[in-house]
Amino acid sequence: MAGTKVGVITLLLCATILLGLKPEHASAKVCPFFCYAEVAYMTCPPAPYKKLGPVCNCCLAKPGCKLFRADGTVICTAS
Incomplete structure (x- = not known):
């Protein structure tokens, strides 16, 4: 049983290395999909007054x- 777990972990590690994936990509931002019904417009830098x-x-x-x-x-500010 322990040998199987080690094999699976080794396989995943090898696949990650071969595919060139970097560990920092694993911390991607997850956004819930919901919409504020009351949003009328937004502003963004560098033009904070343009709707x-x-x-x-x-x-x-x-x-x-x-x-x-x-x-x-203001409803919210993106970070």
Whole structure:
């Protein structure tokens, strides 16, 4: 049983090396897929006053972008 686990781990390690995958790629950002119904527009650097068509949530926006309601209040800021 222990030999099987070692074999599987060795196989995965070899596959990772052969495919050229780097460990830092394993820490990718995971975004929940939900949309704020009240998003009217967003702004993004370097033009923070230009109103853009919004994305569903801040997780999907580029860092620094802000999502706004129609009344101008901020919903969230992307990081």
